[in-house]
Amino acid sequence: MNILLLYPQYPETFWSFKYALKFVSKRAVNPPLGLMTISSILPESWKKKLIDLNVEKLREKDILWADYVFISAMNIQEKSVHEIIDRCKHLEKKVVCGGPLFTEEPEKFENQVDHLILNEAEQTLPQFLNDLKEGKLKPIYQTDQFADLKNTPTPDYSLIRMSKYNTMSIQLTRGCPFNCEFCDITALFGHKVRIKSADQILKELEAIYQSGWRKSVFFVDDNFIGNKKILKSTILPAIIQWMEAKKYPFSFLTEASINLANDEELMNLMEKAGFNSVFIGIETTELSSLKECGKTQNMRLDLKQSVFKIQKKGMEVMGGFILGFDSDPVSIFQKQIDFIRETGIISAMVGLLNAPKKTKLYNRLKKENRIINNFTGNNTDLSINFLPKMDKKILLEGYKKVIKGIYDGKAYYHRVKDFIKRFTPNPRVKHRPGFIYLIGFFRIFTRLGIADTYRNEYWNLFFWTLFNRPKLMPLALTYSVYGYHFRKIFKDFFEEKNR
Numbered sequence: 126m127n128i129l130l131l132y133p134q135y136p137e138t139f140w141s142f143k144y145a146l147k148f149v150s151k152r153a154v155n156p157p158l159g160l161m162t163i164s165s166i167l168p169e170s171w172k173k174k175l176i177d178l179n180v181e182k183l184r185e186k187d188i189l190w191a192d193y194v195f196i197s198a199m200n201i202q203e204k205s206v207h208e209i210i211d212r213c214k215h216l217e218k219k220v221v222c223g224g225p226l227f228t229e230e231p232e233k234f235e236n237q238v239d240h241l242i243l244n245e246a247e248q249t250l251p252q253f254l255n256d257l258k259e260g261k262l263k264p265i266y267q268t269d270q271f272a273d274l275k276n277t278p279t280p281d282y283s284l285i286r287m288s289k290y291n292t293m294s295i296q297l298t299r300g301c302p303f304n305c306e307f308c309d310i311t312a313l314f315g316h317k318v319r320i321k322s323a324d325q326i327l328k329e330l331e332a333i334y335q336s337g338w339r340k341s342v343f344f345v346d347d348n349f350i351g352n353k354k355i356l357k358s359t360i361l362p363a364i365i366q367w368m369e370a371k372k373y374p375f376s377f378l379t380e381a382s383i384n385l386a387n388d389e390e391l392m393n394l395m396e397k398a399g400f401n402s403v404f405i406g407i408e409t410t411e412l413s414s415l416k417e418c419g420k421t422q423n424m425r426l427d428l429k430q431s432v433f434k435i436q437k438k439g440m441e442v443m444g445g446f447i448l449g450f451d452s453d454p455v456s457i458f459q460k461q462i463d464f465i466r467e468t469g470i471i472s473a474m475v476g477l478l479n480a481p482k483k484t485k486l487y488n489r490l491k492k493e494n495r496i497i498n499n500f501t502g503n504n505t506d507l508s509i510n511f512l513p514k515m516d517k518k519i520l521l522e523g524y525k526k527v528i529k530g531i532y533d534g535k536a537y538y539h540r541v542k543d544f545i546k547r548f549t550p551n552p553r554v555k556h557r558p559g560f561i562y563l564i565g566f567f568r569i570f571t572r573l574g575i576a577d578t579y580r581n582e583y584w585n586l587f588f589w590t591l592f593n594r595p596k597l598m599p600l601a602l603t604y605s606v607y608g609y610h611f612r613k614i615f616k617d618f619f620e621e622k623n624r
């Protein structure tokens with residue numbers, strides 16, 4: 126049996142890092158771990174080929190080779206999903222779909238594809254395989270049971286062209302104990318934090334290591350610290366031992382809730398394991414809005430001090446922020462700008478509140494007759510799928526003001542310099558500038574140092590870092606490139622300003 130695993134194209138968005146990746150000749154940030162995982166669930170004797178359309182083109186001969194085409198996607202990839210389905214159907218191929226987009230909105234695809242295999246593949250794919258053997262396939266496979274991750278196989282890292290990605294992915298846990306109203310994670314993966322064993326995770330790290338990878342690895346957990354007890358007693362000590370034995374071949378990044386800042390022991394262990402970056406959903410500085418969305422864990426702490434505490438442990442904090450809560454006052458826009466500037470959060474993902482299906486927010490707004498559209502999957506494209514309480518015009522103008530306030534070249538370089546002045550990166554994490562980075566350096570020099578409007582700010586940061594914190598030069602250059610990407614993504618907002 127020949128199985129073609131396809132990961133559709135996503136648009137240029139904040140997290141695509143498309144304009145930054147070009148500097149280092151990479152095509153995508155992360156590989157499609159979902160497809161790599163399901164490949165390991167399929168019978169070993171089957172032939173599998175993975176094409177990530179963000180990395181390479183899908184050729185007709187690849188489709189013709191396949192007996193079945195398996196597609197995985199998030200909402201944001203929907204346009205590309207439809208194009209792929211059309212191409213496959215035109216060539217009379219059987220199409221099977223799974224992943225967050227289909228699990229959340231199966232009704233959209235029911236009549237378009239042959240089989241929907243929803244929820245976690247560990248649960249539903251074996252049923253499909255069994256029915257295939259018995260010749261009685263059903264159009265849809267779904268379950269309300271969550272998988273025991275102890276049975277999840279090691280993802281097949283040999284399926285991807287690693288050199289085309291910036292970061293490798295690995296997953297330790299699924300699920301989150303919290304209850305944020307706008308978040309679909311608990312609907313997709315549940316409240317109970319399910320966790321792999323230390324042996325499993327070491328096997329996966331070993332697989333990445335044996336493939337020759339020596340850079341950053343992203344623990345793609347919904348909330349890495351969802352089960353602190355096991356993390357501290359078993360998992361992190363095992364990872365630390367492995368990393369020490371291998372002489373720190375990777376640096377790690379992950380997603381965690383802000384209560385990480387409350388746990389000195391956990392932060393120390395993460396630092397020792399080689400974590401140098403954490404994404405945290407900060408959402409808003411407005412207490413009433415935090416209360417409204419049920420993000421109580423953020424109400425119990427001083428958010429600014431918490432960010433500082435984590436940064437002091439050598440971990441950069443990337444932050445998620447949301448505008449458009451019912452309780453947001455108009456002063457929120459300036460408050461968000463100030464918070465991001467003062468905390469030195471370089472990658473601040475500020476999005477407009479949206480209500481994906483299956484969230485508690487969607488259900489509440491539906492009852493209030495406020496849902497007006499489907500969620501586009503992109504919360505930075507000025508779309509909102511419900512009627513906000515704040516005047517929509519004021520909200521959108523305020524949103525643009527925040528983006529300009531933090532990503533305008535001058536403000537951005539200023540924030541980077543402030544951060545670099547006080548940041549001490551995790552000493553265990555090594556930067557290995559290889560050939561690709563020399564190319565990157567040349568591109569940065571020409572694009573940011575000569576052609577860019579903010580070249581003066583760039584050189585100011587460059588020379589300041591060179592003379593004051595030379596060891597942080599790779600970080601300064603990386604942030605310069607990120608800034609270029611963010612300005613490109615939000616270019617329409619900036620062009621509006623200049624008109």
Ligand code: B12
Pocket residue numbers: 135136137138139140141142154155156157158159160162163195196197198199200201221222223224225226229242243244245246247250294296299308309310313314345346347476481502503504505
């Ligand atoms: C890593 C990650 C990213 C990475 C890389 C994405 C990638 N290449 O995979 C980055 C940082 C780039 C990213 C970006 C975004 N992401 Co993201 N991301 C994740 C994260 C944390 C992990 C994904 C992962 O690798 N999971 C591990 C694998 C094993 O799980 P899985 O893919 O779900 O696969 C399992 C099942 O779904 C199923 N399955 C999956 N595919 C298939 C296919 C078939 C055929 C079958 C049978 C089964 C099946 O079986 C698998 C095993 O159980 C998830 C959260 C999560 N827990 O999954 C969010 C998540 C996928 N992202 C999400 C979102 C919204 C985004 C953004 C749109 C955010 C934004 N506002 O900009 C951007 C868009 C990206 C872009 N370029 O435009 C949402 C998607 C919601 C949705 N309904 O579509 C999620 C679920 C998080 C959330 N709730 O907010 N993301």
Ligand code: SF4
Pocket residue numbers: 301302303304305308309310311347348382406
């Ligand atoms: S803490 Fe993060 S993952 Fe957990 S429910 Fe809230 S937003 Fe979702």
